[in-house]
Amino acid sequence: MVGTILVTGATGTVGGEVVKQLSSTGQTVRASVRSTSRVTSNDKLKDVELVEMDYNRPETLVTAFKGVDKLFLLTPASPKAAELAGNLVKEAKKNGIKHIVKQSIMGADSELDVAHLRLHRRRRRY
Numbered sequence: 001m002v003g004t005i006l007v008t009g010a011t012g013t014v015g016g017e018v019v020k021q022l023s024s025t026g027q028t029v030r031a032s033v034r035s036t037s038r039v040t041s042n043d044k045l046k047d048v049e050l051v052e053m054d055y056n057r058p059e060t061l062v063t064a065f066k067g068v069d070k071l072f073l074l075t076p077a078s079p080k081a082a083e084l085a086g087n088l089v090k091e092a093k094k095n096g097i098k099h100i101v102k103q104s105i106m107g108a109d110s111e112l113d114v115a116h117l118r119l120h121r122r123r124r125r126y
Contacts (some may be wrong), residue, residue: 074102
């Protein structure tokens with residue numbers, strides 16, 4: 001496999017498992033974390049490059065995306081989730097990333113008026 005995959009949300013349950021599975025295949029993985037100093041002995045993140053990235057600090061996105069070919073996009077549950085995801089996609093495009101996998105939830109297209117579903121629905125439109 002060629003290239004580097006950036007995994008956002010790498011310290012969480014889903015992101016951590018994505019890192020673990022990708023790195024077990026020999027894929028080059030860069031795991032984004034809020035602070036490298038706060039990452040302790042996390043087995044899922046061993047043997048992968050860590051990069052500090054804060055969704056609210058655009059300058060960290062530039063560093064995180066440098067040399068990346070693909071993106072696994074997992075944004076935090078936040079009222080600003082659509083804006084944050086949009087910022088990541090925009091920066092990914094600026095850096096030539098053409099392959100993005102975005103974590104969503106089942107039922108995001110549902111017409112139910114549930115806050116969490118609305119957040120995922122909004123994030124899907126870039």
